[in-house]
Amino acid sequence: YTQTKCPPQVKKVKLLSLPSLLGGSNRGRSSSRKRQLSSSSEDQMKPPPTRQRSLSVQRQSKVQSSGPPSSPVTFKTHGESFNMAKLIQTTLLKPDVFQSIISEIKTELISELKTSLKSAITEAIQDAIKPLNTIINQQQQKITSLETENTQLKQHVDKALSDASERYEKFRNLGNAIFTSMAENKGLKEEVATLNADIEKLEHYGRRTSLRFHNVPLSKEDLQKTDEIIVNIANLKLGISPPLCVNDIKRSHIIGKITQLICRFRNWKIKNSIYMSKKKLKNNSAQIFITEDLTRDRQELIKRLNQLKKKHKKIHSFCTFDGRVFTKKNSGSDKILIKSFQDVEDLKTE
Structure with missing residues (x-):
């Protein structure tokens, strides 16, 4: 048979074996069987009407474009001749061969599309990421600056807290000292109050036998006669019984204004008898009145x-x-x- 170059479109197509294309290969069969096989193989190799029409149209276009047609390429096997072009067309038009070619083309296209899409997507992502990277770098710089400021502020805060803690400790100690002093002061005040009360009681006890005579008319000559004046008031104005005498008076003298006398009697009983009679001085012309000392x-x-x-x-x-x-x-x-x-x-x- 004559060798021909395979078209580039079917370079990767796995060709069927010649016996399968020819429909059989036994030499011992009868000539009638060969004729039947030949006729059946020719029928099998005939393309569908639509395909024949399209192929004839393509052939005519080729003839018109390239000039007079070249002689068809044929080869012989087992004593039969086959048209190479028709054989290739028939082979290509078989469903399994066609699907195999489509699958190969699809695989190649998908691979090329994947590569192109991957490159385009990578470039698009990089273009989109560039401003984001710029923003991220700026934010990172700001974060670094803020971290530095935060560290400085933390140092200031720690120092302030340390100072505040020291001051608080001082104030706490001072407060404790103040509370201690206040407690001591309270105790001292209570002691002073107790002492004052005791002193006041002692002072009052020393005044229990004394009386004060107010608004007593006195002259300068009477300054040395205060005992006699008090005796006269007790006997003449109050009318006490038994009558008061000078010996019942321990001491008398003028205090403050010249019209006020203070007198300490010999005992509390005498003092009390005069004090209980003071109501008799009510509405007197000189407005003399008596009070306790x-x-x-x-x-x-x-x-x-x-x-x-x-x-x-x-x-x-x-x-x-x-x-x-x-x-x-x-x-x-x-x-x-x-x-x-x-x-x-x-x-x-x-």
Whole structure:
């Protein structure tokens, strides 16, 4: 048979064996069998009408474009001749061969498309990532700057916390010292208050036998006769019994203004008899009146009770007996013992 070059389109196509294309290869068969096989093989190699038409059209176009047709290539085998062009056309038009060619073309196209798409996608991604990389670099620089600032701030905060901790410790120690001092001061105040109360009691005890005579008319010649003046007031104006004598007086003298006398009697009984008779001096022409010789604290209590009576109208009256201070809210109420300034404030807020 004559060798011909295979077209490039079917370079990778696996050609069928000649016996399968020819429909058989036994030489011992009869000539009738050969003719039947030849006719059947020719029928098999005939392309479908549509394909023959298209091939004839293509052949005519080739003839028109390239000039007069060349002689067909043939080969012989087993005593039969075959047209090479028809054989190739028939082979290519078989479904399995056609599908194989399509599959190969599809594989090549997909591979090339994958390569092209991969390159295009890579370039597109790189183009899209470039501004993002720029932004990321800028953000990274900002983050680095912020981390540096954060580190500095942390150092400042740590230092401030350390200073604050030291100051707090100092203040805490100072507070403890203050509380200790306050406790000690409170204890000292209580001790002082106790001592003052004791002193006030002792002072009051020393004044239990003394009385003060107010608004007593005196002249300069009477300054040395205070005992006789007090005896005259007790006997003539108060009418005490038994009558008072000079020996019942330990000491008397002028205090403050010239019209005020203070007198210490020989005993508390004499002093009390005169003090209980003081009501007889009410409405006297000289307006002489008698009070107990009170300590400063008790004099201040009397002063505040007087304001409470005249200014605030909270009490009806007040008086003293043996150095103790009493008050009444109204004329028919019981006497209330006033022991401290707080008692006066309580009456004021009622």
